[in-house]
Amino acid sequence: MSEQLLDFTGKVVLITGAATGIGRATALAFAAQGATVVIGDVDKRSEETVGAIEDAGGTALFVPTDVTVAEQVERLVRTAVDRFGGLHVAFNNAGVLPPMAPLLEQSEADWDRTIAVDLKGLFLSMKYEIAHMVTAGGGAIINTASIAGVIADPAMSPYVAAKHGVVGLSKAAAVDYATAGIRVNALAPGLVHTPMTQAWLDDPQMRATVTAASQLGRPAEPEEIVGMVLYLASPLASFTTGGVFVVDGGQTTR
Numbered sequence: 001m002s003e004q005l006l007d008f009t010g011k012v013v014l015i016t017g018a019a020t021g022i023g024r025a026t027a028l029a030f031a032a033q034g035a036t037v038v039i040g041d042v043d044k045r046s047e048e049t050v051g052a053i054e055d056a057g058g059t060a061l062f063v064p065t066d067v068t069v070a071e072q073v074e075r076l077v078r079t080a081v082d083r084f085g086g087l088h089v090a091f092n093n094a095g096v097l098p099p100m101a102p103l104l105e106q107s108e109a110d111w112d113r114t115i116a117v118d119l120k121g122l123f124l125s126m127k128y129e130i131a132h133m134v135t136a137g138g139g140a141i142i143n144t145a146s147i148a149g150v151i152a153d154p155a156m157s158p159y160v161a162a163k164h165g166v167v168g169l170s171k172a173a174a175v176d177y178a179t180a181g182i183r184v185n186a187l188a189p190g191l192v193h194t195p196m197t198q199a200w201l202d203d204p205q206m207r208a209t210v211t212a213a214s215q216l217g218r219p220a221e222p223e224e225i226v227g228m229v230l231y232l233a234s235p236l237a238s239f240t241t242g243g244v245f246v247v248d249g250g251q252t253t254r
Contacts, residue, residue: 005235009034012084013233014077016067016125017094019043021194022144025222026091026229031058033230038080040065040073040125041094059084067094067121077128086136089233090129092122093144097196103157111158118162119169126173130182138181140233143170145186147248167244174242183241185232190248191219215250 013030017023018039027037031053037060039046046062053060061083065076080087096117098110122143133139148156149163170186177184191210193201200206201219211218228247231237246252 006230007034008089008230008233011035011088012038012080012086013089013091014038014040014080014087014129015091015093016040016065016076016121017043017144018049019045021196022189022192022222022225023091023093024049026093026226027060028052028056029223029226029230030089030233031056031060034058035089036060036084038063038076038084040067040076042066067125068116070124070127073121073124074128077132081132087129087132088139090125090139090141091144091229091233092125092129092141094121094125095144098156098158100155102155106158114158114162115165118159119165122166122169126169126184130173130177133182134177134180139183140237141170141173141182141184142229142232143184143186145170145188145244147188147190147246147252149186149188150244150246151252170244171242178241183232183237185237185240185242186244187225187228187232188244188246188248189220189225190214190246190251192225193219193221213251214248215253218249220247220249 013035015023015027018027019041027049031037039062050060050062063076063079065072098114143166145166146163148160149167152160167186170184174184200210225247228245
């Protein structure tokens with residue numbers, strides 16, 4: 001029964017930030033479950049994600065997209081709908097990390113870039129996704145926040161602010177559009193081994209620091225985050241909206 005509920009055959013799934021890491025792993029997983037995957041990203045490595053899906057017999061499309069530019073986000077959603085006939089699931093995963101530094105040492109430029117990609121980009125993505133889903137009778141949206149959206153990581157103030165905003169924006173959208181059949185939830189991963197975090201993990205002292213809080217004593221692999229996304233997109237989560245789903249190896253348990 002649960003396997004059938006995780007079957008996305010005939011569904012169109014839009015994913016931002018799927019060139020590498022969690023986004024790529026999730027795109028491959030949705031495609032393996034029968035979904036047509038549309039990727040929006042500024043990173044041309046998204047073409048490799050599309051190639052991997054097509055090599056496995058799936059269908060995918062890469063639409064170069066800067067999520068901070070409204071016209072590009074609107075084009076991404078319109079392309080998904082026009083090319084494949086609908087939009088059933090959106091996984092808004094695009095994001096950046098600022099340099100690690102205390103608040104006083106954070107530059108205005110790094111603040112602006114982090115808020116623009118991690119928060120404004122999410123707002124624009126939901127704005128155009130929801131506009132279609134309202135007319136289509138519903139859908140599921142999963143937004144990548146972070147444990148930095150529920151606690152405060154040190155030396156990461158722009159990221160913490162943006163990801164707290166992601167959590168709040170996800171809850172607000174869930175309230176606004178529940179009666180339209182649109183479910184909106186936030187995903188809050190802990191440390192995940194991705195190209196974005198590779199520099200941390202390559203530094204022995206930094207690796208020890210960032211993994212110390214995990215009860216499992218290690219970072220997650222991107223594939224270990226995928227299951228929560230597919231669950232939240234599926235009928236198994238039909239009564240689930242406005243939630244924040246932590247996948248952090250026990251980091252926030254104490």
